[in-house]
Amino acid sequence: MDLSAINPILLLASLMVAATPILLAAIGELVVERAGVLNLGVEGMMITGAICGFIIAVATGSPWLGFIGAAIGGAMLSLLFGVLTQFLLSNQVATGLALTLFGLGLSALMGQGYLGIRAPSFPDWHIPLLGDIPVIGPIVFQHDPMVYIGLLIVASVWFFLNRTRGGLILRAVGENHDAAHALGYHVRRTRMLAIMFGGACAGLGGAYLSLVRVPQWTEGMTAGAGWIALAIVVFASWKPGRLVLGAYLFGGVTVLQLNLQAAGVAVPVEYLSMSPYLATIAVLVIMSAGRAPGSLGRIFHAAR
Amino acid sequence: MSETLLTLDGLTKAYPGVVANKDVSFSIERGEIHALLGENGAGKSTLVKSIYGLVKPDSGTMTLNGVPFAPGEPGDARKAGVAMVFQHFSLFDAMSVAENIVLGMDNPPSPRAIAGEVRRVSHLYGLPLDPDRIVGDLSAGERQRVEIIRCLLQDPKLLIMDEPTSVLTPQEVDILFLTLRKLAAEGTSILYISHKLGEIAALCDNATVLRLGQVVATCDPRQTAPREMAELMVGTVLQSPVRTARPEGPIRLALKGLSAPAPQRFGTALKDVTITVRAGEVLGIGGVAGNGQDELIAALSGEMPVASAMVELDGTPIGADAVNARRAAGLLCAPEERLGHAAAPDMTLTENALLTGVRRKHLEQRGFLRWPAATAFAKEIIEAFDVRTPGPGNTARSLSGGNLQKFVIGREIMQNPSVLVVNQPTWGVDASAAAAIRQALLTLADEGAAVIVISQDLDELMEVSDRFCALTDGRLSPARPARGLSVEDIGMMLGGAHDLEVAHVAT
Secondary structure, eight states: OOGGGOOHHHHHHHHHHHHHHHHHHHHHHHHHHHTTOOOTTHHHHHHHHHHHHHHHHHHHSOHHHHHHHHHHHHHHHHHHHHIIIIISOOOHHHHHHHHHHHHHHHHHHHTGGGBTOBOOOOOOOOOTTGGGSTTHHHHHSSSOHHHHHHHHHHHHHHHHHHHSHHHHHHHHHHHOHHHHHHTTOOHHHHHHHHHHHHHHHHHHHHHHIIIIISOBBOTTTTTTHHHHHHHHHHHTTTOHHHHHHHHHHHHHHHHHHHHHHHHTOSSOHHHHHHHHHHHHHHHHHHHOOOOOOTTTTOOOOTTO | OOOEEEEEEEEEEEETTEEEEEEEEEEEETTOEEEEEEOTTSSHHHHHHHHTTSSOOSEEEEEETTEEOOOSSHHHHHHTTEEEEOSSOOOOTTSBHHHHHHHTOSSOOOHHHHHHHHHHHHHHTTOOOOTTSBGGGSOHHHHHHHHHHHHHTTOOSEEEEESTTTTOOHHHHHHHHHHHHHHHHTTOEEEEEESOHHHHHHHOSEEEEEETTEEEEEEOTTTSOHHHHHHHHHSSOOOOOOOOOOOOOOEEEEEEEEEEOOSSTTOOOEEEEEEEEETTOEEEEEOOTTSSHHHHHHHHHTSSOOOGGGEEETTEEOTTOOHHHHHHHTEEEEOSOTBTTTBOTTSBHHHHHHHHHTTTTTOEETTEEOHHHHHHHHHHHHHHTTOOSSOTTSBGGGSOHHHHHHHHHHHHHTTOOSEEEEESTTTTOOHHHHHHHHHHHHHHHHTTOEEEEEOSOHHHHHHHOSEEEEEETTEEOOOEESTTOOHHHHHHHHOOOTTOOOOOOOO
C-alpha cells in the first residue's frame, strides 16, 4: 500500500471530469421531471448520445461536431419517448425502461464498426491567468471545455426555472397539469420541449464518456451512469444546486476509490467499488427535504 | 347602464354520446350579476368553458361588446376581458401566492411590482393576502381569494365564478357578495354559477336555468320562489325529506375528551372533542373544510386509532380498535372522497360492496369469498338506492358522482349499522340524489341508529339534524337543538371569518 502515490491535486482535478457525464444527464432529467414527466430512459439516451457523438467526431475529426451530434441523437431518441407518452398516452415508467433497452441495443448496432478506434483528441483548456493560480488552477481551471459547459447549463437551468416566465410555466405544468391547462398553457408542448432538452443533455453526457473520459467506443460503456443521474435528481430534491453537489460527490468518491484501489489499500475491491453509490445516496438522503413535482409521472389527458 | 356586454346565440357542443349544450342563447348586460343555474351535468361547466376559450363550441356564435367573439384559447378570452374563478381551484400548491397570480396573467409586471399590486388590490376589496406565502399552506377561503385577486388584477369586463361559495363560511360568503356587488357597481359583469338558490336570490339580477344542456327558463331570482327554480332545474317536483318525531333512545356513541395530534402536515389536531349521540338521533357537525373533519372521521372509523377510552360504542371503549373490529361492532363510516377513499375507482361495484361489507354481510367463508352473495348484496344496494348503472359488474369510476355517492352511502346503510358517520354525504351530488340520500339517513335514524352527518352545507345540516354543533380548529362546540337556529347563530358557532374585513371601496 502506498498512499503517497495519490496526488491530491490530480485527484481533485479528475473529480470534475468524473462528475461531468452524470451532471449533464442529471440536469436534463431534472428539467424533464420538473415538467412532470418521469423518463427512465436516461441510460438509453446517454449511450445513444455516446455512439452518435463518437461516429460524428470520427467522421468529421471534430469533437465539437461530435457533441452536437450526440445532443441531436439523444433528443431524437427522447422524441420517441415523448410521442409515446404525451400523444399516445403510454405508461411513462414502462416506456422509459423500454427506451433504455432500445438505446443499449441501438447503440451496439450503430457502433459495430467503431470498436477499438480512438476518438479525435479534445484538448484541455488552459484558461489564462486563472489556470496559472497554484493548486486551484490545475484543479478547477485546466479542464476541457465541456466541464465548464456542463456547469454553465446547470446555472442556466437554475436561472430559467427560478427567474423566467418560461421556467415558471414549466414548473406550473409539472406541479398541476390540469390547472395549467385550465389557464391556457400548452402542457404537451411544454413537456415535449422539456423531454427533448433532457434527451439532448443525456446525449452530451454520453458523448463526454466516449469522446473525453475513455475516449473510445465500447458497448454498454455508460455502465449505469444514467441510473445514477436519475437517483441524483430525486435525492437532490429537484434543485439544480444540490444536483451539482450530488454529482461532484459521486465523481469525487469514484475517483478516490479508483486511486485507493491502485494504491492497494487493504479493503476488498467490491467495497471500494460500491462506496461512491453509498456515499452519494447517504449524503443526499440526509439532505433531501423537497417534494416531487405534483404531476410527476401522471398521464395528462386534456378532455378530463 | 343597460348595455349588452356578452350575447350567446345558439351555442351547441356535443361530446361523443352526450350533448353538453344544445342551442343555448342568452345575454349579459354590463354591470349585471347573472346566475347560471343547473344540476350537475346540465352543461354549465361546458358553457363557461366555451366562453373562456377552453372548449370550442360546435356551432353558435358569441358577441362581446358588439364584436364577434370566438376565443381559441384562454389567453384570447383574457385579452378580451373575460376572467374566470374555477370551481376546483386552478392553483399550484408548491408555489407562492405571487407566482400563482403571475401564472394567470398574460403580461405580468415584475415580481416586486406584483407583490405590491396584490397587497393593494386585496386590501381594496377586503380580501387580505400575503403574496409570499405558499398556496399549499392556505385555507380554502384564502385559496379562493388568490383566484379572485388573480382575476381582479386583470381588470376584467366579465368575471365568471364557478360555484364559489362551496368552501366558505356564511361570513366569508357575505364578504364575497359585498365584493361582487362592488365590482358590479363599477361596471363589471358577473356570470355566477351555482345550485344554491338562496345565494342566487340574494345576489343575482337575472337567472338562466339549464337542464340537460338546454335553457329551460330565464327568470328574476328575486321574484321567483326558490322552490320553483329548483323544480325548473330538476324538471320534477321535489320531495322534502320527511322526519318523524322520535323518542329519545339510549346513548349509542360517546366521545370522551377525544384528542389526537394531526396525523400529517397541513392536518388539524383534534382537541378534547366530547359529545354523545343517542339512538334515533341525527347529529349535524358543521364547519369549514380543514377544521378537523378528516381527522374526526379517521378517529371514528379507526383509520387513526386513539386512546381506548376516548370513543365508546354502546358503553364499550373501542378507541384503540382497528377498522374491521369497529365495523363488526356496528360503527360504520362513509368518508368524504368517493373515488379513492370510499370506493376503489377501478374495482367493480361488487368488489367495492365486498370491501366494507365482507364482515357484516358474511361474504367470506374460511378465507374464500362468496361471490354470488357479494353480487346479490351489490344488486340489493343498486336497487334499494336507485343507483343508475348497467349492473354490479361496472367499475366505481364509471358511475356519475351522485350515483356513486348513493352507492357508497347505501352500502353502509344496508349493513344495518348501529352508528353511521358520514362526511359530506351530498357533496357535488345533484338535487334529486341529494334528497334521496338525506331521506335514507333520516329513515336509518328512525329505525333506531345514531347518525352523525359531517358537512359544510349548512342547509343540508339544518334539514336533517336534530342537534347541531360546529367543528372549529379541531374543537367541537357544545351541541344545540337544530330547530330554531338562525344562519347568524351558526355563523357565530363556526366563527371562521375573523381575518376578513368588509370592502374598503367607498360607494
